[in-house]
Amino acid sequence: MSNSLTYFSTVEEVSSTSDEDLREGFGFLSPDTVVNYVMELRKKLRFTEESKEAAESEVGRLRRLVKDKEASTSAVPNLTYTGYSQEPGSSNQASNSLDNNKINNLHFVKLLPGFEIQATFLFKKGTEKFNLNLMSEKDSQKFYTFHLDFRPYPLGNVIVMNTNPAKSWEREIRAELPQLVNGRMYNVTVLCENKQFRVKINDNYIENTFPYRYPLQDVAVIKLNHGSLGNKWVSLTWQPTKATQNPPSSAEVGNSKEAASCGSPPIKNSINLDTKLQPGMKISARAFFKKGTKKFTINLLKNTGFYIFHLDFRPYPHGNVIVMNTNPSKSWEKEIRAELPSLKDGEIMDVVIECGKDKFKVKVNGNYIGNVFPYRYPLGDVKMLSVAHGTNGNKWIALDCHE
Numbered sequence: 182m183s184n185s186l187t188y189f190s191t192v193e194e195v196s197s198t199s200d201e202d203l204r205e206g207f208g209f210l211s212p213d214t215v216v217n218y219v220m221e222l223r224k225k226l227r228f229t230e231e232s233k234e235a236a237e238s239e240v241g242r243l244r245r246l247v248k249d250k251e252a253s254t255s256a257v258p259n260l261t262y263t264g265y266s267q268e269p270g271s272s273n274q275a276s277n278s279l280d281n282n283k284i285n286n287l288h289f290v291k292l293l294p295g296f297e298i299q300a301t302f303l304f305k306k307g308t309e310k311f312n313l314n315l316m317s318e319k320d321s322q323k324f325y326t327f328h329l330d331f332r333p334y335p336l337g338n339v340i341v342m343n344t345n346p347a348k349s350w351e352r353e354i355r356a357e358l359p360q361l362v363n364g365r366m367y368n369v370t371v372l373c374e375n376k377q378f379r380v381k382i383n384d385n386y387i388e389n390t391f392p393y394r395y396p397l398q399d400v401a402v403i404k405l406n407h408g409s410l411g412n413k414w415v416s417l418t419w420q421p422t423k424a425t426q427n428p429p430s431s432a433e434v435g436n437s438k439e440a441a442s443c444g445s446p447p448i449k450n451s452i453n454l455d456t457k458l459q460p461g462m463k464i465s466a467r468a469f470f471k472k473g474t475k476k477f478t479i480n481l482l483k484n485t486g487f488y489i490f491h492l493d494f495r496p497y498p499h500g501n502v503i504v505m506n507t508n509p510s511k512s513w514e515k516e517i518r519a520e521l522p523s524l525k526d527g528e529i530m531d532v533v534i535e536c537g538k539d540k541f542k543v544k545v546n547g548n549y550i551g552n553v554f555p556y557r558y559p560l561g562d563v564k565m566l567s568v569a570h571g572t573n574g575n576k577w578i579a580l581d582c583h584e
Contacts, residue, residue, distance in 0.1 A: 311408030472526035477571030
C-alpha cells in the first residue's frame with residue numbers, strides 16, 4: 182500500500198488503510214473523486230442491505246453538496262460527513278447543544294504577512310490532542326508549514342509548534358497551554374507577521390513565537406483536527422489584520438473571496454440551555470459582518486415568543502443603533518438604545534452579554550456599549566438562546582453560555 186493516497190490509488194489500497202489516513206488522503210482529492218472513492222469503498226465494506234441503504238444515503242448527501250455551487254469547496258473533500266468510522270445509525274457526537282456546529286476539516290486559503298487566522302474551539306475534558314495546521318501547496322498531503330498542536334492534561338498541558346516538509350517533524354517550539362475548562366469555548370488567533378507566527382489564546386499571547394521556516398505564501402490549506410470526546414473547532418476565519426500598516430493590494434491577494442472571507446458556517450438559529458442562567462454568567466457570540474445587512478439579533482427566551490432580553494443590531498442605513506427590549510408574548514415594551522460602533526465589511530464582531538445581579542451589560546469588540554438593561558423578568562427563566570443572522574452574507578458563527 183502506498184504511504185499516501187493519490188488519484189491513482191486502487192480501491193484495495195483505500196479499503197485497507199486506516200480511518201485516519203483515509204480521511205487525510207481523501208481530504209485533498211477533488212469532490213467528484215471523493216464521491217467515486219466512497220461509492221466503491223461502501224460497496225466493498227458494507228454487506229447488509231440496511232448498510233448499503235445507509236451508504237447510498239450518505240453518498241447522495243455528498244453528491245448534493247458537490248452540486249451546491251454556494252457550498253464552500255471545503256465542505257466535501259473529507260470524510261467527516263460520510264460516517265465511515267461509524268456504524269449506520271450510530272453517532273460519536275457528544276450530547277451538547279452545539280454539536281451541529283462542528284466545522285469542516287479543510288479550508289482553502291491564500292495567506293500573506295499581515296493576515297490573521299481566528300478560530301474557536303469547544304473544549305471537552307479528556308480529549309486527545311487537537312490542532313490547526315497550515316499546509317503547503319508543494320505537497321499538500323504532508324507538507325506542514327505550521328503545525329499548532331494543543332495537548333491538554335494528561336498529555337502535558339502544552340502547545341507544540343513545528344514544521345514537517347513532507348519528510349519528518351523538525352525542531353519543536355513549546356509553550357504552556359493555559360488551563361482549559363470543560364465545556365467552555367476558546368478563541369485562538371494566529372498572527373502572520375513579517376517573519377514569524379504569533380499565537381494568542383483568548384486575549385493572552387503564548388510565551389513563544391514561531392519563526393517562518395518555509396514561505397507563508399505557499400500555504401494553500403488550513404487543516405483542522407478536532408480531537409475526541411466532543412472537542413471540536415466551531416469557527417474559522419482568515420483576513421488582514423486591522424493593524425496592518427501596509428495591507429496587501431488586491432492584485433497580491435487575488436480576487437477570490439477565499440483570500441479574506443469567513444470560512445465558518447452560520448450557527449443554527451436556536452439552542453436550548455442545559456444550565457440555568459445565574460448572575461456572573463456570560464453569553465459570548467461572534468458574528469461575521471457584511472455591509473448592507475438588515476438588522477441581526479441575539480435573543481434570550483423563556484419560550485418561543487417570550488423575549489426576556491432582545492439585543493438587536495441595526496447598522497447603517499437602519500439607524501446605526503443597538504436596540505434592547507423585552508416582549509412577554511404580548512407586545513414589545515419600552516426600548517433602551519445605545520450607539521452601534523462602526524463596523525467594516527467582512528469584520529468579525531465579538532459580543533459578550535454579562536449577566537449581573539440586576540441587569541445585563543453588553544460588550545461589543547471588548548468595549549461596553551452606552552447603556553445597560555435592567556432585568557424585567559427573572560434571569561433564571563431563560564431557557565433558550567436564538568439568533569437572527571441578518572442578510573447579504575451576514576451571519577452569527579459562534580454562540581456560547583459560560584461562567
